[in-house]
Amino acid sequence: MLSFSTRVHPRFPPQDVPLKTVHMPHEDSFITLRGHRHRYIDTGDEKPSLLLLHGLSCSLDIFEQALPILSKPFRVLALDLLGFGQSDKPRTATYSLELYGSLIREFMEKTAGNSGLPRYGLGHSMGGKYLLAAELLHPGSFDKLVLSNTDGFTELPGWVRTISWPGIRQLLKRIMTTETVATKVFSASFRYPETVDKASFAKNLRVARNRDAIDTVMALNRHYRLLDLAHTGLRKRLHTLDVPVMILWGDHDQYISPSVAGTAHEEIPGSELYVFENCGHSPMLEYPELFSEIVTGFLTNEKKQHPPCS
Numbered sequence: 001m002l003s004f005s006t007r008v009h010p011r012f013p014p015q016d017v018p019l020k021t022v023h024m025p026h027e028d029s030f031i032t033l034r035g036h037r038h039r040y041i042d043t044g045d046e047k048p049s050l051l052l053l054h055g056l057s058c059s060l061d062i063f064e065q066a067l068p069i070l071s072k073p074f075r076v077l078a079l080d081l082l083g084f085g086q087s088d089k090p091r092t093a094t095y096s097l098e099l100y101g102s103l104i105r106e107f108m109e110k111t112a113g114n115s116g117l118p119r120y121g122l123g124h125s126m127g128g129k130y131l132l133a134a135e136l137l138h139p140g141s142f143d144k145l146v147l148s149n150t151d152g153f154t155e156l157p158g159w160v161r162t163i164s165w166p167g168i169r170q171l172l173k174r175i176m177t178t179e180t181v182a183t184k185v186f187s188a189s190f191r192y193p194e195t196v197d198k199a200s201f202a203k204n205l206r207v208a209r210n211r212d213a214i215d216t217v218m219a220l221n222r223h224y225r226l227l228d229l230a231h232t233g234l235r236k237r238l239h240t241l242d243v244p245v246m247i248l249w250g251d252h253d254q255y256i257s258p259s260v261a262g263t264a265h266e267e268i269p270g271s272e273l274y275v276f277e278n279c280g281h282s283p284m285l286e287y288p289e290l291f292s293e294i295v296t297g298f299l300t301n302e303k304k305q306h307p308p309c310s
Contacts (some may be wrong), residue, residue: 033103039086041078043071048118050074055125059085059207065288083216096226097133104134122146148248152229182209189281191252245271246298250279
């Protein structure tokens, strides 16, 4: 049985009104997980914990604008996933859903521990898939999940996997890390790139251009079957999820089609679906306040009413 889905109408920021720049309010920390050094941020305090997981070619900085808002009701734990950001990028690692699931579990055990307080997870794009894997492989890791524009419900085209071939890999690595190409690709993740905070845009663009992270992307392609929900059998187990799940999407997502939101909504029992209008692949940067409000309302059971789709 499916729960309701709704659209939310963000207030579109006028072009002549500068957006307020928000910087990460907490210093970086580092932790070793399965022998690999990981960067993370911990806002501290005795509050329910909220783990933030970023997407492909990103880092925890993708949440920069939303983190100060989310850290008011939650102890936010934002993690650079293995292979990305300032975490280790091992060249010989066998990347898999089992690996990422175990890393996530170990991270939560070492940070949130046995505080007795609720533990929530929010995953964006690739991070959403890894969050699902962590809960399916280690049931009870989280009390609620939020999946934003999540990966895991589409088949990766065969031609995409060929980009990890040695000759093609080096050529694409040079092309994809040029400022012109990287800017164009990164801009495509937003409905209106010009409305995104300029400092955050620049910081996340630098992350996307990191050459070592591009190597990680190529490695993920090579280990595609170990990272696919369907091939690993985890997609068939989605009906066993025993935690509330909310799915967020942008109606102009050019990376993962908004139609996929309906698929995820159908396959995850009792899930709730919210669709942002005039929004692309990254609502946490496009509409950080509304994004944080909806996430907080779902996790705390204090939802605000949003205007229905006209």
